[in-house]
Every structure is written in C-alpha cells, then in structure tokens.
Amino acid sequence: MKSRIGYSVLGLLVAVVWIFPVYWMASTAFKPGPDMYAATPQLVPLHPTLANFRTVLDDDSFWTAARNTLLATVLTVAVTMIVAFGSAVAVARFQFAGRRSFLLSILIMKMVPSIALVIPIFLTLGKLGLVDGVGGLVVAYLAFALPFAVWALRGFVIGVPRDLEEAAMIDGCTQIQAFRRVTLPLIVPGLVATSIFTMILAWNEYLITYFLISSPNKYTLPLWLTHFIGTEGTSFGPLMAGATIIATPVAIFFMFIQRNLARGLTAGAVRG
C-alpha cells in the first residue's frame, strides 16, 4: 500500500497545480493594490478588499458588455435549440434517404475552424449592415452552435430507448402522442444540458466577435476583459475581479451539467 500513498500524494499535487491559476485569479481579485504588487506574493490576501470588484461593477462599460453578451447568448441559444431540435429527432428516430449524409455534414461542419468562417461572415454581414452589432453576432454564433447542438441533442434522443415509445403505442398512443408523453419528458434534461453547452459556447466566443465588433458600446464580456490592457500597463486587480465575475456563471453552469459532460465530450464540446 506504500505505492498507493505515493500515488495519492502525486494526485494531490496534480489537483493543486490545476486549481492554482483559478485560485490565483480569485485571490488577486481580493487584494488591494500594494499587496498585489508586494515583492513577496501573498498566498492568501492579508488585507482582503472588495475594491477591485467595485471598480468593475461601477464601470458602465462592464454593464453594457454584460447586456450585449446576455442578449447575444440568449438569442443564439433560443434560435439554435428551436432549429436543432427537429433535426435531432429526425436523425435519431427516423430512417430516411439522405440521413447519413446529413449526419456526416453536421460532423464536418462541426470541425471547420472559425478562421475559415470569419472572413466571409465579416464581408457578408458588412454588406448587409449587420457587422458591429448583436444581430450579426447571433448569425455568426449559429455557425458553430447549430452543428454542435444537433449532434449533442441527437445523442440525448437516442439515449431514450425506443421501446418505451413502442410500449406506449401498443397501449394506444399515436406515434406523436407517444413521443410527446414518453420521450419528450425524458429528453428535458438533455435539452437543458445542450442549451447550457450552447450558452457557454456563445458566452465564451472570442475570435469571431473580435473581428466583427469595433465599437466599445457593442463589446461582449470577452472583448471588454481583453481591453483592460491600458496604455499605462494593465491593472491586474480589477482585471482579475472582472475575470472572476465573468468566469463564475460559466463555472456554476458547468458544474451543473458536469454529469452530462461525457455526452458532449466526443462532440467536441466545450474546451475553454
């Protein structure tokens, strides 16, 4: 059992290394300026303060960015889920000509790197006058959210055994009734999880947003956070407080769907 103790010590070390940056973000956020820039870094904030958080929350541009992010995220999730649901059911429950090609194209689309999409999307939205606004962002976000959501939802629909539906049909339900009364309630957790995944994807989007948005009053939170770098050097206290505020809802939602993560894994779901 000696080796087991050795492994456990090593395991704890891994846990510490992976949590440390998160801890360092949060602990910096609570440090007053002089402590943050102390010659010997303080592992624990010795004079904890909320000043950095106040700086962020008193900043109008933060709230503007929060509103834009929320709006873009909610719209993206809503449109994505409405559009994705039908096709997820179709590919999971029906056999039809072209089904396999549809699935394969979803997979291929899921793999396209954003860099290949951002230039044409920018030029097209520019012609339509949709660049530099939340509307354009939602259109752009659909490009990665939709294939992901179709794939993830499809997994959840398949996860509900068809036998249950068939049993209901033997008991006299029509197929639509059987789907609505038996399968649908069982997919609700999947719908929630997929919505949250999509939400996190939209909330975290950076590459496309940076290209499309130029006016500060149209910034999303990721853009707002990266524009903390002033000409006089970065003020890391408020930066880390802002980072903590932005990452916390993501972390909470992430914990919430953690059990479902496994399903999204191979779908190439959330990775930072």
Add this chain to the structure above:
Amino acid sequence: MSTLDERLVGPLPVRDRPDTHDRKRRPRLPYLLIAPAILVSVAVLGYPLVRVIILSFQKWGLAQIFSNASPPFVGLENYSRILSDGVFWTVLVRTLVLTAVMVVASMVVGVLVALLMERVAAWVRGAMTFSLIMAWAVPSFVSTQIFAWMTEQNFGVLNYILGLGQHNWYADSRQGLTVATLIVVWGAVPFITVTTYAALTQVPQELVEAARLDGAGGRQVFFAITLPSIRPVLLIVTALSIIWDFSVFNQIWILRNGVPAPDYQTLAIYAYTQAYSSHEYGYASAVAVVTVLLLLAVMVVYIRQLVRSGETE
C-alpha cells in the same frame, strides 16, 4: 442512460432501426424536421465556406470594400503568393512544431493523470476531479489573462516560485510560446483526463483478472488489454486535440494583447492579421483555405473513428 463510455467503447445500447412502417406512412416528416437546420446551416456555414473559397481566388482589399464593383478574379495568384511567401513557410513550420508539442504534451499528461486517478485514494480522486473540472470551466480568454498575470515580469508569481527575479517571458518568442503552450495544456488536460478516465473504468475487469491469473505483469496488462480497449477514445481525443491546437488563436492573441509580433504568429493568427489589420481578404482567405486543407486528413480520421464506433448509425 447511455454514458460516454458505452457510446465510445462498446456498441450503443440503442441503435436506430430502419422503420419501414414510418417510411411508408410519413415519408415527409423527417425532411420537414431537418429542413430548418439545413436552411440555417446553408446560410451561416455553407455559404461562408463557399465564399471563402471564391474569395481565395479574388483580389479583395480595402478598395473592394468601398466600391460596389465586384472584385476581380485573379486565378491562383493568392496561392502562388503563399508559395513564394517566406513568412508563410516560417509560420507553417512554427504552427506544425507548436501543434506537435501541444498535442503530445497534453495527451501524455492527460493520459498519465487519468491512469493516476485510477490508483489514488477515493477522496484524492474527488479532489482531482473537482480541480480539473474547475480548470475546464475557465474560458480560454480568462485563463490566458490569468497566465499573463502569473508570468508578469515584475510581480508575476511564476518568477517568484521559480526564483527567476524579474524575468521577461515575452522577449524571446520561444519562451512566450512556451507560456502559450502551458495555457493550452492546462486547459486541454481536464478534457483528456476525464474522457480517458471514463474509458478506463469501462475496461473489462474479467480480462484484466484473467491476464493477471495467467501471470501478466502490470505493464503487460496495460499494453495487451487496457490500451487496446481505450484506443478508440484516445484516437478521437487526439484527433480533436490536433484540430484545436492547429488552429490555436485565443491563447496567443490575448497573451500578446491582440498584436502578436511576427515570431508569435501561427497560421490562424497569420490569416487573421492579414484580414483584420492588412485588409487583404483574398490572400487571408487563401491562407485560411490552406489551413483547413492541412487539417482535412485529421478530420477524416476523426469522422471515420466516430462512424466505426457506430455514432452515425
């Protein structure tokens, strides 16, 4: 509930069965159901993809943005410019090396941590899972800012821990890209570890015990039984890692405050700056198309593996 493990390692518990009954009665229903998704993806994905290819054969600069005249086709000019562009080749080599280092490092660390998780006490495994999931939840634009702060020249905690005084991590791009690699590996390991660990718990224990009874050592068991069982998962995770790391953007872009010096540029960043700052949309599209073409082989491996696991049945 089918879990990841069943979905990847074993056959799916429920497969779609051809249902000729439905087919006869409601042949149009599935098409109606997929129609919205097809319409939207043609608009937001299909059209841009076709357009980026067309753009790569056009001269598209600032002049074209401000005029209504359609941009001139220039044939293969953008592509021949790539071939003769020394910067492109430097960037390509850098991207390949960086991708290799990032993928190998994250896979090796990720799999080792997963194996470690099997061997530690239960409460330690709990602590590891919590820590990894927390790290996983941090968006890359946030984690990059954290690492930028930790590697700050004068007050960064990393210099303090390593006793490096006031070391500047970004004067030499090799060191700066090492920091970017650390951010990528730190962010990728939770995904790789959790996936691999889930696969490890599905390795048939009867086989392991039978092998042990036959006198196989730990190493033999690992290579003869464990590794082959988790191979499909490892393949998929590796393919995804290559695709992600090859088009790495945020970690370098944000680390360099949105103005990555030439020796920090990867293919994605090179294409991005060509379009974003130089307004060379045609040329940038050609670079983006080449990036996708280079990834195509990996995508094929990934998709074939999913098809083999019965994912597209």
